[in-house]
Amino acid sequence: MTLVTVLLVAAALIGIGVWGALAQQTFVMIMMGIELMVNGAILAGAGVWAYAAGGVPEGQVLVIVAMAVMAVEMAIGFALVVAVYRTRQADMTEGISTLKG
Amino acid sequence: MTSAAFAVFSAAAIWTGWRVFRTDSMVRASFLLLASFLNVGALCVLLLAEYLGTALLFMMTVEMVVMALFMVMFMMNPAGLNPMNMVHQPRFAIGAGVVATLGLGGVAVAGAFPDAPAAPIPATIRALGSELLGDSMLVFETAGVTLVATMVCAVMLSSARGRYGDDDGGSVAPPLEPDGDHRPEDDLVDDGGGHGHMHHGGH
Numbered sequence: 446m447t448l449v450t451v452l453l454v455a456a457a458l459i460g461i462g463v464w465g466a467l468a469q470q471t472f473v474m475i476m477m478g479i480e481l482m483v484n485g486a487i488l489a490g491a492g493v494w495a496y497a498a499g500g501v502p503e504g505q506v507l508v509i510v511a512m513a514v515m516a517v518e519m520a521i522g523f524a525l526v527v528a529v530y531r532t533r534q535a536d537m538t539e540g541i542s543t544l545k546g
Numbered sequence: 547m548t549s550a551a552f553a554v555f556s557a558a559a560i561w562t563g564w565r566v567f568r569t570d571s572m573v574r575a576s577f578l579l580l581a582s583f584l585n586v587g588a589l590c591v592l593l594l595a596e597y598l599g600t601a602l603l604f605m606m607t608v609e610m611v612v613m614a615l616f617m618v619m620f621m622m623n624p625a626g627l628n629p630m631n632m633v634h635q636p637r638f639a640i641g642a643g644v645v646a647t648l649g650l651g652g653v654a655v656a657g658a659f660p661d662a663p664a665a666p667i668p669a670t671i672r673a674l675g676s677e678l679l680g681d682s683m684l685v686f687e688t689a690g691v692t693l694v695a696t697m698v699c700a701v702m703l704s705s706a707r708g709r710y711g712d713d714d715g716g717s718v719a720p721p722l723e724p725d726g727d728h729r730p731e732d733d734l735v736d737d738g739g740g741h742g743h744m745h746h747g748g749h
Contacts (some may be wrong), residue, residue, distance in 0.1 A: 452654030464643025495593035500664025524703035525559030
């Protein structure tokens with residue numbers, strides 16, 4: 446377990462999240478892709494904190510902010526899904542292509 | 547011992563993260579994402595970030611159970627009873643994922659990071675506690691206020707009726723004549739029942 450291996454695992458998680466968020470059609474699955482990206486970012490933050498930052502507490506505070514971002518993304522994402530579903534009966538990205546150029 | 551645990555946890559985190567987007571069942575997908583998060587939490591504990599790992603574990607368990615509830619309420623095929631294709635632009639997405647992985651992995655391999663390992667656990671937890679309630683108090687309080695604002699926004703977005711009328715008022719076409727009825731066929735709201743849910747927009 447070194448900094449490089451931890452960051453490689455984080456890169457793999459972020460890559461899978463990018464793939465999932467771009468390939469999925471339903472809003473909730475897209476949100477899961479974004480969550481997986483934040484997951485990788487948390488792991489990378491913890492790795493850098495543990496190996497390259499000398500364990501300064503500010504590094505952990507940054508990771509806590511990333512976790513708060515994830516909670517906010519979930520809550521607002523679900524609220525948007527509810528609002529879109531109520532007005533358009535759509536749960537897929539293709540269902541709201543009205544403004545598509 | 548630590549390297550074996552690291553190998554197991556990281557392989558499990560990546561594998562479950564990949565399976566999230568390969569399963570037909572959305573409930574299974576949310577629990578696979580939970581498994582990925584729990585493995586990253588275990589990795590955080592291995593990295594001496596014990597508080598972060600435990601917080602991630604508790605937070606993600608609740609969050610993914612909420613997500614599974616939403617899947618059952620809203621989405622098609624929540625239990626994966628009939629296989630279906632839920633993806634679009636698959637080639638571009640795979641390419642973007644590979645490019646992201648290779649780019650970030652290249653940074654991890656080629657980057658020159660300082661070598662300053664963290665101290666053992668009691669010191670780091672004590673330091674985090676005094677940081678959160680001392681110098682980083684403002685950051686922590688800001689996160690709390692942000693979460694409260696999120697709750698208010700979520701309730702506003704998801705409520706059917708606000709103080710200025712129905713939430714789909716902007717999607718209803720106005721009448722052609724004053725005091726006339728609006729023409730339902732012009733509505734963007736697809737309340738014609740039945741067919742609106744699954745059809746793929748193809749204008």
